Amino acid sequence: MKFSIEKKLEGTLARAGTIETKNGVIQTPAFVTVGTKATVKALTAEQIRSLGAQVVLANTYHLYLQPGADIVEKAGGFGKFMDWHGPTMTDSGGFQAFSLGAAFGTAVSKVASADAPVEDVSPTAGQLASVTDEGVTFKSHIDGSIHLFTPESSMEAQWSLGADMIFAFDECTSPTAPYEYQKKSLARTYKWAKRCLARHNELDIKNGQALFGVVQGGRHQDLREEAARTIGSLPFDGFGIGGSFTKDDIASAVGWVNKLLPEDKPRHLLGIGEPRDLFDAVEVGCDLFDCIAPTRMGRHGTLYTKDGRLNIRNAQFMTDFNPIEKDCTCYTCSHHSRAYLTHLFRADEMTAATLASVHNLHFILRLVERMRETILDGSFMSFKQVFCNRYYKQ
């Protein structure tokens, strides 16, 4: 993997560049399409290609459980398995330490509101994951079987899955976890980072896979900066910025980190993808983002438009024969009306999920492409302002 910066935007940390992988070039900033189980839900590989997606990210935990990393390896890696021939990434399974652990059965999500209370993090009954210094013990959500993920085993699984870029195994902490826990977890994630590097270097002698270290630290400036310095000093090929944020200050928290991370390596903001968050992240120097939002929102009937989100199931759209967006060039908008989409959703037709995912992914992919274009021509900040004023107007 080779990263190069084409242009930096004056007065900000934003940059436009390219990442060259053996499966193709990514023009950054770039939105990474999420295909957790070696499929972008509701879409074929052909559809992913025609949307102009540049890179697809799959999940180690999910593919390890089903069908098994060995099978994916035999298939030639998850990209080949799913007929995606462009650049690929895998997440380490670290996020599942959070989503199946501390967040299990709760309303806590990755991004918290500013006034979210700090809560105790002691394990609750029914959780499917628990964390120790050795690794994370998972109880499979599929069949209840017990599995230990360690930094080493995550590297091994990701080696089998065969992505171009992979992530170190980390602990994604809850936004409601107290400072002391965040600090303790950070120390652990740092130790794990070194174990990941060691195992990765044994497995991948020719350095065919790029390994990204993950910066955690919750919402705390001192912890974020410490993580950026310590993880940033290790010989990773790039960096992921993970963990929890407060809705209102993703930009500042990510900014603390990116000011300290090595400038010449790509930075991937993990799991972030709402329009404003993408603008903020690009402005403070992120190059890659993955997010499930376009596809999950789409499946649930929420569609992106330049005037904000709309819920296509709402009664008002039943007789609206206009496209979702008049000037949208996606397949869905050029062939179908809002009324048709509403009908498909209400009738529980599978095609609804496909058409909505196509539109939402097109919207977000194109949005990040335009961010890149406006970094190159210098108009990024005004583009951000114009877009957000319209998208978030009441």
Add this chain to the structure above:
RNA sequence: GCGUCGGUGGUAGAGUGGUCAAUUACAUCAGACUGUAAAUCUGACGCCUUCGGGCUACGCAGGUUCAAAUCCUGCCCGGCGCA
């Protein structure tokens, strides 16, 4: 015509004297979703409300009872059986 079973909120269908404005599902109306336990989840869903409660409701009309969707009588309507 006789006999018999049954008529419950938009629909299906529970409930068979008080804890019933009435289980549940679907439909409807909204909302949530940010490294995917997610084609998922949440709320509302008779009318009014100062959110304490008030009012009208379980085919229709009477009746019994402190109390009726629930028991009794008559009527109307429907299924089935026999003529």
